Amino acid sequence: MTDQLPSADQSPSPRLVPAVFVFQIIALAAAGWINRQALNPDGVAYMRIASYYAAGRMDLAISGYWGPLLSWLLVPGLKAGITAVVAARIVMALSAVYFLWACWRVFVRLGLQGKPLNWGLGSVAAVSVLWSVENITPDLLLGALVGHAFSAMTTARWLERPAVAWQSGLGWGLAYLAKGVAFPVALLICAGMGAVWWSERPSSRARLARSLLFTLLGFSLSAAPWVAILSAKYGKFTFSTSGRLNHAMVGPPGVHRFYPLDRGFHRPEPGRVTFWEDPQVPYADWSPFASLENAFHQLRIVAWNGCVVLLMLTSVSLAVPMILGLALWRLCHREWRAKLRGSNWWWAALPVTALALVYLPGNLLITEQRYFYAALPCLLVLHLGILLWWWKTAAPAWIQRHGMVLVACTVILPTLGRGWLRPGLARAAGVQAHFLAQKISETHLAGPIAGSGSLSGGRTGLYVAFLLDQPWYGDDSRVNAESFKRSGARLIIVRRENPLVMEMDPDPGYRNLDPDLFASPEQARASQLKVYEVISFRPTH
Secondary structure, three states: OOOOOOOOOOOOOOOHHHHHHHHHHHHHHHHHHHOOOOOOHHHHHHHHHHHHHHHOOHHHHOOOOOOOHHHHHHHHHHHOOOOHHHHHHHHHHHHHHHHHHHHHHHHHHOOOOHHHHHHHHHHHHHHHHHHHHHOOOOHHHHHHHHHHHHHHHOOHHHHHOHHHHHHHHHHHHHHHHHOOOHHHHHHHHHHHHHHHHHHHOHHHHHHHHHHHHHHHHHHHHHHHHHHHHHHHHHOOOOOOOHHHHHHHOOOOOOOOOOOHHHOOOOOOOOOOOOHHHOOOOOOOOOOOOOOHHHHHHHHHHHHHHHHHHHHHHHHHOOOHHHHHHHHHHHHOOHHHHHHHOOOOHHHHHHHHHHHHHHHOOOOOOOOOHHHHHHHHHHHHHHHHHHHHHHHHHOOOHHHHHHHHHHHHHHHHHHHHHHOOOOOOHHHHHHHHHHHHHHHHHHOOOOOOEEOOOEEOOEEHHHHHHHHHOOOEOOOOOOOOHHHHHHOOOOEEEEEOOOOHHHHHOOOOOEEEOHHHHOOOHHHHHHOOEEEEEEOOOOOOO
């Protein structure tokens, strides 16, 4: 950074950076093996879409809800004969390595060196290992691409060399292909960095305009083919359907709005496992400009989501509220604002702000910390920048001695709290799904599946359908034994403790598959899930 931590040893440690990468790779291999059966609903969609690309089924592969890049990266593994789950684990591990490298670029470009750099990289390496097995999603990959593209824009070379600006734009385009949310994020960061450079270098405004033009041109050229494909499919300009769906979910009252996977029983498009691969909901989007009531409703959503965003950022780093408070307090002092003009570490606030803004208008689940993986390197830079000021002015002696350790703990502890404090539970649904899929396959009972069989880690019924390559017909919270029969599914998966079991056991329309799937009644009772076959099932063609 422009101002260095006075009590920290700033001597470079070139050998430590490779050691961090070696540690990360070893830890990724171990974590991937331990969680080799873990699944999540979004991961099922990405893996299914990858299978359509591998089979040349473009009619099924094109989806506006999911960015295509992660699925494209899975295709070589599928073509090589690797299972989709194993291919996904490999790609997630590689995404974590790339994420660490991109974080290193952000740290170096914004001035970290010596001990701050080492502690920052160590923190990222630790959490990225755990994040790589929390979900099969492109969020780590997105974080790497955002960090890569943003870091390029923070150097003078971006102003001076059109090739660097062009490459930054290509990075933003790849980030968009990873996840649709990167489209507005890229535009917001480009606008923010343009304003920063405009203020910092008034004499370079012509070069700044040229660099922004080349960045946006690179972004447009890499994003335009996918935008054109989606627009052709949906019949109107479309860069993503996820934003529209998530905005529709928080609309004004008067319309029954629900999470797409909770839509009840349904039959997916032929060839698909679930409609979740290209989700559509029966309620339309709404406009906050349609009426004054809608405008106030949107403002309430934004205010609520602002609090949610703060909590989600805090779950990425516990220091966020303190850092935010200190920053707002110091910004009230003119001399500190003037001092910022001589530093560039505060530029890290731009990606964090851009990520927060794009999520404010729509549905935002407080459990989806992965939305802010991309903010981690910037949060660490901001932490150390604010810590620098505090260190020089009012920090107690123990803060000066252990400041780096505290920063690392604020990042690592919340991730540990979600993962290691509940070992094994997050993969319970995936483990059960693999077991049931193998047993059902061995007994030649595969067919359409209904019921969630939800365990920690997700909807086991959906996962079993995915592993068996069978359609999943959904679930309904108001279901009874007769409803499952009318769903058209052959197999019904429910939790053993579900009161429905008392209806289904004596019903002659169902066959309890415990004797077929388990070696003994004791083993069956030890399972949290129960599988039934619908006697009246007739396959449809």
